[in-house]
Amino acid sequence: MNILRYDGSFYGLICALAPYLYRHQLPDVVERENVRQPALIPTDEEPQMISTALAPGLACDPQAFRLPGVSRESWLNAWHAFLSEAPGIETMIARYLLLAIEKRGAVDTYLTDDRVRNINRFAHRVLAEKHRFMGLLRFRNIGQNLYYASINSDNFVLPLLAPFFVERFADQQWIIHDRRREVAAMYDLRVWTIIERSAGDLPEDSPEEDAAQRLWRCFFDSIAVRERLNLALQQKFIPKKYWSDLIETPGR
């Protein structure tokens, strides 16, 4: 039994998978290094455990990303699907990449093939949540030109959101805190990085923040046309799970 372990990053996954894909094979199990889930049928010894040791600075074979037949679109699809962190997504990606190699670049026309469909479905889910947070994310001012936002996303959307907000708010320092994964994206006017940050580590608002928030709530309440009240429609667009991180209060 081939059990493949990787460090939890997309880069690590591809490095670990590449040797298999070149041989047109699939590993039996792919798992993250720090997530230990006992195998269904326990074996005495862990046989043929292959672990990728990806210490920082140790690059993997650059050939890993030059899989023949995998187009830019396919790479993006695979990466977006990976960010969903769905159970078993690693195997789905492996199957998808294998099909991509087989079909020589035309893989994304096979929209009815389950291997392609699964990847598209998860990729779509991730991109949809990213788009949602592009609008629903709320920054709070926590100091001189320093802004903080906290999210609790189903998918790991930080790597997609950060470049968007770098482009948009290039002249302000900001932190986007993913409470579920206990990580945060930080931008310091030059580059953005993802750092660890515990879920309870919430900073204090600056003194001006309260006034801005009251202005926003005031605007939010007075822009609604009373004659057309439609709370069900509002909730359809902003599901309740996002309400707690907003400044405004929907549902009134």
Next chain:
Amino acid sequence: MANVIGEMEKCLDQPQERLSGVIDKLRILSAAARYDVSCASSGSSRKSTPGGLGNVAASGICHSWAADGRCISLLKVLFTNHCAYDCAYCLNRRSNDIERTAFTPEELAELTISFYRRNYIEGLFLSSGVLGNPDYTMELLIRSVRLLREVHGFGGYIHLKAIPGADPDLLFEAGTLVDRMSVNLELPSHNSLQLLAPDKSKEQILLPMTRIRDWHREHNPQQHRQPLLTSQTEVSGPLQSRKPFVAGLNFVPGGQSTQMIIGASPEDDRQILTLSESLYKKMQLKRVYYSAYIPINHDSRLPEPPQPQLLREHRLYQADWLLRFYRFSAEELFENGPPTLDSDFDPKIMWALRHPERFPVDANRADFGMLLRVPGLGVLSAQRIVRARRAGVLRYEDLVKLGIVMKRARFFLTAPGSATGDLGLDPHLLRRRLLASEPGAIKPKQLSLNDFPGFLPEVWREAVTGQF
């Protein structure tokens, strides 16, 4: 008025020295702007300057949704609700006794920046009542927008209302600063305009619209290679996406839009959509917005419908989408039928029911343009079909796998393996089948003895208790 007072209390529960003035203005001037329906922040694309603040996403982003279910994308306010005009339908008309106020350009710019930095909004939607005269008002708007762009380095979206009757030079100047401009058509015909908005004339509205179109054409040549509307016969194949705009002199890169009030005047759907179509074609508008008339003022010239015509508004938007993205023309939508849209079905089904000879459509052979006409298929579904059928024949199950909702499409779309009983139905029967699958169209009901005529309650009671 009770509403407005309630709001005032809500917004003023903790008055603060510096901002109390602004919060009052914001409350009044956003409430005054809420009947404006335009909300889009899409259609323009603006790269951020290196190290600067703000950009425009071509897709448009909604940041919140108000209690009426409408998207909040832009900070939508009036500069002032003082107005020299007296339009019958408008909340801010001269003869209404309401609280009047105005922002200063500085206040407005600061407010916009403070909201934008917190990711509350995509940008600013700025309209205004006419303060003094149109030129003066336009100058104030320009000053606010210039402050945002030049002093605050704001690169976000700005939608500006052109004040009817303002000097063309001012219009041009404003256009170079903003992403989209709009001139409100207000009402769908000249006669209605004369009756309900006596201070505005058709020429006064159409002239600035024409000017903006010409300037836009001149300064955005790449956007005009392809007409926004193409007839079904001209092109087939997926719609071409537009190239992002390159730097240079930007004159309203997001084009212009307009809006009109539905249900305050007697025009039928056919007239309205024919007008929209000509606006899209001749004026090259990006959007026409429809707003169901809500009686705010009591005026003998206006109807007083008990409910705003929301369903009609919805159908008009659906038909508008058919004009812009589905290659329909207003004329063919209404051929062999009445000049109003069907209230039971969306306009695409309405058209399909009137043209049984065009269906069923073969999913494996039909061209893109015809796939677009199949009820239940959207642009994305049609694109997916075209792409997926390159890899092999699509069977009925494959269509489902592509994520196509077959609820309506199964009556119009054929593929190997589709249920033959659903296809080629006579329109009357099809109408009933479609209605039955529409939630809420036919309500199931528990039968009751009272439903039977001639059944007296006394007799009924005796029958139940066994007494005679």
